[in-house]
Amino acid sequence: MKKNNNGGQVAANTSTEAAAGAGAPSEGKTGVIFAYGSAFKADWPEPVKVMMEKIGTLGANHPRDQVDKDIVNEYAERMKDGAEFPPVVIFRDRDGLEWVADGCHRYEAAKMCGLADIKAVVVEGGERDAILFAVGANAEHGMRRTVADKRKAVTVLVQDKEWRGRGVNWIAQQCKVSWDLAKSVCAEYERAHPEETEDGKDKAKKCKRNGKEYLQKSAVSKPLPAHIVAIGEMRELACKARAVVPEGDAKLAESLDRVGSELHEILGKATGAKCRMAEGLQVPLNVYQHKLVGGISATPEFERKGLATHAVNVGLGCGHQCSYCSSPSLRCRLPAYGELQINPYGSGFAVIDPKSADRISKDKPKLTADNTVMLSTCDDAWSPEARKYGVGRKCMEVLLKETTARVRVLTKSSEVKDDLDVAKGSEGRVMVGLSTGIPCSREDVAKAVEPNASSIKDRLQALKQAKDQGFGTYAMLCPCLPLVADTEAALTVMFKSVNDCGVSDIWLEPVNARGMALKNTAMALRLAGLKAEADAVDAIRKEEVWSKYAAALAETAVKVAEAMGLADKLHILLYADKITDPDRERVKALGDTVILLGKDTAKAKDGGNSEAGDEGGETADGGKPDGNGADENAA
Numbered sequence: 247m248k249k250n251n252n253g254g255q256v257a258a259n260t261s262t263e264a265a266a267g268a269g270a271p272s273e274g275k276t277g278v279i280f281a282y283g284s285a286f287k288a289d290w291p292e293p294v295k296v297m298m299e300k301i302g303t304l305g306a307n308h309p310r311d312q313v314d315k316d317i318v319n320e321y322a323e324r325m326k327d328g329a330e331f332p333p334v335v336i337f338r339d340r341d342g343l344e345w346v347a348d349g350c351h352r353y354e355a356a357k358m359c360g361l362a363d364i365k366a367v368v369v370e371g372g373e374r375d376a377i378l379f380a381v382g383a384n385a386e387h388g389m390r391r392t393v394a395d396k397r398k399a400v401t402v403l404v405q406d407k408e409w410r411g412r413g414v415n416w417i418a419q420q421c422k423v424s425w426d427l428a429k430s431v432c433a434e435y436e437r438a439h440p441e442e443t444e445d446g447k448d449k450a451k452k453c454k455r456n457g458k459e460y461l462q463k464s465a466v467s468k469p470l471p472a473h474i475v476a477i478g479e480m481r482e483l484a485c486k487a488r489a490v491v492p493e494g495d496a497k498l499a500e501s502l503d504r505v506g507s508e509l510h511e512i513l514g515k516a517t518g519a520k521c522r523m524a525e526g527l528q529v530p531l532n533v534y535q536h537k538l539v540g541g542i543s544a545t546p547e548f549e550r551k552g553l554a555t556h557a558v559n560v561g562l563g564c565g566h567q568c569s570y571c572s573s574p575s576l577r578c579r580l581p582a583y584g585e586l587q588i589n590p591y592g593s594g595f596a597v598i599d600p601k602s603a604d605r606i607s608k609d610k611p612k613l614t615a616d617n618t619v620m621l622s623t624c625d626d627a628w629s630p631e632a633r634k635y636g637v638g639r640k641c642m643e644v645l646l647k648e649t650t651a652r653v654r655v656l657t658k659s660s661e662v663k664d665d666l667d668v669a670k671g672s673e674g675r676v677m678v679g680l681s682t683g684i685p686c687s688r689e690d691v692a693k694a695v696e697p698n699a700s701s702i703k704d705r706l707q708a709l710k711q712a713k714d715q716g717f718g719t720y721a722m723l724c725p726c727l728p729l730v731a732d733t734e735a736a737l738t739v740m741f742k743s744v745n746d747c748g749v750s751d752i753w754l755e756p757v758n759a760r761g762m763a764l765k766n767t768a769m770a771l772r773l774a775g776l777k778a779e780a781d782a783v784d785a786i787r788k789e790e791v792w793s794k795y796a797a798a799l800a801e802t803a804v805k806v807a808e809a810m811g812l813a814d815k816l817h818i819l820l821y822a823d824k825i826t827d828p829d830r831e832r833v834k835a836l837g838d839t840v841i842l843l844g845k846d847t848a849k850a851k852d853g854g855n856s857e858a859g860d861e862g863g864e865t866a867d868g869g870k871p872d873g874n875g876a877d878e879n880a881a
């Protein structure tokens with residue numbers, strides 16, 4: 247027995263085995279290493295001998311597409327010659343039933359040789375635990391998985407109702423495959439088994455919009471063509487490699503930047519993007535056009551937030567490119583992404599409906615002066631691509647001319663100030679909000695996580711200008727990142743800057759842990775050399791740490807606001823279902839300043855004594871019947 251560089255056992259093997267560890271083997275014809283290590287956990291027990299007759303296989307739930315007979319034969323030959331193989335992994339339940347979760351080729355070979363026992367690491371767990379382990383077991387060691395194996399692993403999970411319900415992200419993580427591949431297999435499965443998707447998430451359901459009841463269309467995005475997925479993955483890999491280039495290797499960093507940019511351009515051409523925007527942008531955009539359905543929609547979520555009764559959205563992907571944006575995870579299932587050949591979780595693209603103003607004009611409910619329309623809730627009507635087509639300006643014009651409602655603007659672009667002339671004479675009906683969740687002393691962070699948005703300084707100036715022109719103004723401090731915007735000092739600076747702009751209200755929110763938001767934000771910060779900030783974001787990826795950070799942020803914000811005499815202006819938005827029980831009490835103690843949102847709202851309000859949670863919160867399947875996306879504040 248040898249040891250590989252990772253400390254794992256090594257056995258000689260065939261040419262089809264993947265080299266998972268480093269170091270050259272000294273035995274075997276082709277001599278490729280077969281190592282174990284990364285799939286094994288440090289606290290697992292020492293291997294023992296297990297009787298072959300007691301072991302069961304996962305059968306149809308085995309994630310290998312097929313057992314490779316040549317490999318089994320070769321292993322059997324070598325076992326007969328006395329070669330020692332790494333232990334297989336077996337899960338054993340309380341009744342003593344055992345399943346092979348890793349090492350099916352070794353198990354089959356041992357069976358072929360008629361061995362009475364096999365060396366195994368035996369861990370506690372039932373068949374389902376074994377399946378969950380098995381689907382990701384060969385990602386980093388052992389015989390390399392084929393595409394068919396990866397697809398089979400995803401299929402094993404998606405055909406289980408409970409696991410399917412956990413969503414594409416979770417499945418991709420468990421199977422250690424790309425999101426695109428998981429998404430593609432899930433979508434195929436859903437199409438092939440419509441009868442199995444009646445859990446309300448996948449099938450048409452009734453929705454109300456503007457008082458009318460609609461059957462919501464099944465929102466399943468078409469899988470992307472394989473070559474588009476591959477180009478996207480190459481681009482992502484170039485970006486990942488760029489993020490970890492050692493400091494000082496400017497040449498390599500430059501090469502990877504160039505490769506990433508070229509692949510991005512190729513992706514735009516291959517998918518028929520309408521144009522490419524690069525000038526003045528840190529992240530160049532492939533811009534797509536897409537005609538959205540519906541105009542002004544009621545928004546119970548924003549009503550609960552105290553922000554608006556109705557909403558207008560203008561696209562399906564915002565060019566400000568904020569790393570923490572919630573929109574992708576809220577709208578990822580919309581069929582439009584499949585039609586446009588876009589990975590909703592990808593970056594470097596924007597989708598705009600240039601005729602949004604016409605859409606609003608044609609589809610508007612009866613609104614009164616008591617209503618407020620938010621422009622916008624899932625995107626930004628002053629993003630670079632929206633500005634290119636004058637979308638925000640035109641929408642504001644239509645809303646003011648054709649309705650009597652108030653208009654609440656929310657943007658991260660200071661250029662909104664240039665369009666306020668269309669609201670002249672209606673100053674009392676317009677509230678302008680510039681989203682600024684980062685203190686102006688940390689423009690470096692803003693540049694990293696909101697690369698195509700205006701600088702914080704410019705946003706604050708625009709807010710001040712709006713106030714000076716007689717418009718109502720409000721602050722949206724969202725999201726307040728850990729280490730950057732959750733300390734007393736940072737909150738003091740932020741409260742002071744927006745208060746100096748004459749805001750009537752201050753809304754504040756932690757960074758939400760949806761979809762890829764935290765992972766992307768940590769990576770963006772790392773890429774910008776902001777290691778401590780990146781580590782702080784990585785830390786809150788654990789649910790219980792996020793909960794503590796969110797509760798502490800709320801407490802600190804209330805304390806600072808009280809000290810500054812701003813307590814009456816402060817509203818803290820918190821998704822209750824993400825708060826763990828011990829932190830609920832802390833949040834409850836802050837009273838009405840905290841607006842609890844999400845499915846578990848009632849539970850949080852009464853400290854967990856309520857049976858049923860409130861409806862609302864995130865709607866991962868796209869939310870609205872009009873296909874405009876979920877009812878959520880992405881900014």
Ligand code: SF4
Binds near residue numbers: 570573625626658880
């Ligand atoms: S968070 Fe808002 S401004 Fe940023 S990308 Fe998302 S929609 Fe655009």
